[in-house]
Amino acid sequence: MESEVAAAQGEGDLLHQFERILHDDPLIDEVGFLHPTQFDSLLADSANTSQHFWCSDHKLAVSTDILPDLYRGARRAHSDATLNAPSPSPSDAALIMTHSKALLILCPDLLTAWNSRKKVLSVNCDLKHLKDELQLCALILSYSPKNESAWCHRRWVITKLAQQIQDMSELIDNESLLVKQIAEKSKMNYRAWRHRCWLIPFMKEKQVLDELNKSIKWTVLHVADNCCFHYRRFLLLALLDSHGVENGKDSLNWQSDAHLMWKEELRWNEMLIRRYQGRESLWIHRRFLSQWWLQLINSEETCPSKEESLADLFLAQEIHLLSNCLSAPGDEFGETRVQAGLAVLYTLWISKQDAVVKGKVEERLQQSVGSLKEVLARVSQDKSRLWTQLLRC
Numbered sequence: 001m002e003s004e005v006a007a008a009q010g011e012g013d014l015l016h017q018f019e020r021i022l023h024d025d026p027l028i029d030e031v032g033f034l035h036p037t038q039f040d041s042l043l044a045d046s047a048n049t050s051q052h053f054w055c056s057d058h059k060l061a062v063s064t065d066i067l068p069d070l071y072r073g074a075r076r077a078h079s080d081a082t083l084n085a086p087s088p089s090p091s092d093a094a095l096i097m098t099h100s101k102a103l104l105i106l107c108p109d110l111l112t113a114w115n116s117r118k119k120v121l122s123v124n125c126d127l128k129h130l131k132d133e134l135q136l137c138a139l140i141l142s143y144s145p146k147n148e149s150a151w152c153h154r155r156w157v158i159t160k161l162a163q164q165i166q167d168m169s170e171l172i173d174n175e176s177l178l179v180k181q182i183a184e185k186s187k188m189n190y191r192a193w194r195h196r197c198w199l200i201p202f203m204k205e206k207q208v209l210d211e212l213n214k215s216i217k218w219t220v221l222h223v224a225d226n227c228c229f230h231y232r233r234f235l236l237l238a239l240l241d242s243h244g245v246e247n248g249k250d251s252l253n254w255q256s257d258a259h260l261m262w263k264e265e266l267r268w269n270e271m272l273i274r275r276y277q278g279r280e281s282l283w284i285h286r287r288f289l290s291q292w293w294l295q296l297i298n299s300e301e302t303c304p305s306k307e308e309s310l311a312d313l314f315l316a317q318e319i320h321l322l323s324n325c326l327s328a329p330g331d332e333f334g335e336t337r338v339q340a341g342l343a344v345l346y347t348l349w350i351s352k353q354d355a356v357v358k359g360k361v362e363e364r365l366q367q368s369v370g371s372l373k374e375v376l377a378r379v380s381q382d383k384s385r386l387w388t389q390l391l392r393c
Contacts, residue, residue: 011073085166193227226281
């Protein structure tokens with residue numbers, strides 16, 4: 001019994017030290033959990049007197065040998081604070097926020113702690129507390145960038161902020177910068193990019209255009225990461241919607257600014273495909289772009305002469321791209337073979353969109369590289385039965 005009391009006392013002391021550090025330095029933006037040997041070497045190079053915590057320049061390090069005791073102490077303190085205060089007073093609410101912050105830094109997946117913070121913030125939802133909440137989320141995402149609970153809570157906070165802030169431009173810019181920094185450290189981070197997509201409805205048209213332009217450089221450096229292309233697709237669709245609403249016209253109007261922007265996106269995508277061979281994300285993005293063009297071709301509002309010329313121009317461009325991919329010289333890494341397969345599958349996909357387009361694709365293929373069936377067999381003979389079934393569909 002005495003040993004349990006002593007253990008609880010020790011856990012409480014560790015928690016008190018931890019919470020004191022968090023209180024004294026509210027600008028901490030990075031947390032690391034270090035093995036005792038690493039922690040000892042860190043202490044040897046500093047004047048820090050604590051045996052378990054190190055904090056300097058808004059960076060916090062915690063020794064891993066105390067994590068079980070520290071977690072138990074934080075969990076017990078948070079549980080006591082919430083159970084004893086179903087309708088918390090201001091002092092009880094402050095305890096809940098203090099203990100839940102420590103607990104979430106140790107275990108950011110604990111939904112109970114996130115929900116207790118939401119409950120307190122729903123009552124005291126001022127601007128300062130909400131911005132502090134964004135800082136806590138950023139701190140957790142600095143070492144756990146794919147934590148779904150932190151991203152969800154961040155969106156909840158932004159929704160609350162949107163009710164108090166009329167101009168969200170600065171906040172959106174900061175969020176985009178945060179996602180960019182996290183994406184640099186954590187590749188293929190779908191949760192971070194999905195958060196960025198979620199922000200688009202809060203953007204003005206100029207901000208959407210700026211985001212589209214700023215994402216070009218990052219995309220070129222990460223052509224295998226489909227997340228950024230997914231983000232660009234959301235931006236393009238947002239621009240189409242804004243043009244349709246503001247101009248009072250159909251978003252597929254071929255003379256609109258959005259149409260010219262889409263044309264440039266197709267040209268840019270083709271340049272990337274030719275430069276970076278065998279990248280499936282580029283072909284997926286091209287399917288999305290081509291689908292809009294196919295809708296434009298089949299639109300009843302487009303005049304017949306332009307519809308025909310636009311369709312022929314588009315299909316000639318795609319067949320020419322396919323021909324170049326098929327005739328590219330081989331390489332030791334097999335990228336040209338993968339590129340040819342992706343190009344053929346893309347052409348097969350185009351042929352399945354519309355009966356009229358399918359006929360034109362077959363006609364142009366016969367004039368350049370042969371029938372679609374022959375091209376599929378040439379690229380991958382071991383999948384001939386699959387190609388036969390797909391062509392029949």
